[in-house]
Amino acid sequence: MAKISNAEKQRLSADYGAWAVVTGATSGIGLELAERLAEAGLDLVLNARRKEALAQLSVRLQSKYGIKTLVVAADLSESTGVAQLIEATRDLDVGLLVASAGFGTSGYFIKSDLPAEINMLRVNCEAVLHLVHHFSQVFKKRNRSGIILMSSIVAFQGVPYSAHYSATKAYIQSLAEALAYELKAYNIDVLAPSPGPVEGGFAQRANMNMSAAMKPSDIGVPILNALGRQSSVVPGALSKLLVYSLRTVPRWAKVRIMTLVMRGMTAHQL
Numbered sequence: 001m002a003k004i005s006n007a008e009k010q011r012l013s014a015d016y017g018a019w020a021v022v023t024g025a026t027s028g029i030g031l032e033l034a035e036r037l038a039e040a041g042l043d044l045v046l047n048a049r050r051k052e053a054l055a056q057l058s059v060r061l062q063s064k065y066g067i068k069t070l071v072v073a074a075d076l077s078e079s080t081g082v083a084q085l086i087e088a089t090r091d092l093d094v095g096l097l098v099a100s101a102g103f104g105t106s107g108y109f110i111k112s113d114l115p116a117e118i119n120m121l122r123v124n125c126e127a128v129l130h131l132v133h134h135f136s137q138v139f140k141k142r143n144r145s146g147i148i149l150m151s152s153i154v155a156f157q158g159v160p161y162s163a164h165y166s167a168t169k170a171y172i173q174s175l176a177e178a179l180a181y182e183l184k185a186y187n188i189d190v191l192a193p194s195p196g197p198v199e200g201g202f203a204q205r206a207n208m209n210m211s212a213a214m215k216p217s218d219i220g221v222p223i224l225n226a227l228g229r230q231s232s233v234v235p236g237a238l239s240k241l242l243v244y245s246l247r248t249v250p251r252w253a254k255v256r257i258m259t260l261v262m263r264g265m266t267a268h269q270l
């Protein structure tokens, strides 16, 4: 597990405090980023759907790190949930958005449940669009601020047997890359982390078997260290191995390789 240095804690709190909004804070990568930001002294708006899990996290982070927290239990697949989160932050000095809420689906696209796919599109893309649009207006009035949008190694080519999920991550990767350039004029640092498999609730909800997966604690600090220094990061050794070994491979061949990888992860249901 990588440790966050004191210099990094100071940088994060000075550049992106006082408050950070973290979606997907109850599990996996969002939970890890919330914990590391709390350790750096940022106050946190914690969002996910599960109210009780958020309340427990809020109490723990307050007592462990002495920070302030605000819990917003809201479903980001609904526009009212997104509006509720935005409304709750109106009077806070927010300097960082971490959009980690998201989930995957897998299996044959032709057999997929369309309402479930639309729900994923709303959480993974539409809610992110709303939040980034809102917070970029807020952030342009600040000296410095940041936006972290969770991409994935699946964002860089089509991935059969997880076709729609990988398409939502391609959307995020593309949006983040372009905004990292455009929003630089306002000192808004945009970062797209693209991890490989990570433990947490993701695999179960996506119905994937991840035989090798990193721990969220392997990637939290590398993601935060990259914020403000680069526009994308491949965090953790396993992610680097997967992405860099495919770097020189033509896109059609990447699709074939990812077909084999995803077939292995979804064999139980194909």
Ligand SMILES: NC(=O)c1ccc[n+]([C@@H]2O[C@H](COP(=O)([O-])OP(=O)(O)OC[C@H]3O[C@@H](n4cnc5c(N)ncnc54)[C@H](OP(=O)(O)O)[C@@H]3O)[C@@H](O)[C@H]2O)c1
Pocket (backbone or CB within 6 Å): 023, 024, 025, 026, 027, 028, 029, 030, 031, 047, 048, 049, 050, 053, 074, 075, 076, 077, 099, 100, 101, 102, 103, 104, 123, 150, 151, 152, 153, 194, 195, 196, 197, 198, 199, 200, 201, 202, 203, 205
């Ligand atoms: N895990 C991986 O292998 C992996 C790899 C690359 C990229 N990513 C991306 O990283 C992000 C985080 O994934 P993770 O691994 O941390 O997954 P996770 O452990 O399943 O956590 C997902 C988080 O999102 C929240 N969430 C789910 N649906 C929501 C909704 N409708 N409204 C509000 N919150 C919702 C969940 O909380 P509630 O259940 O309480 O709502 C939970 O806090 C996702 O965007 C994912 O695509 C994951």
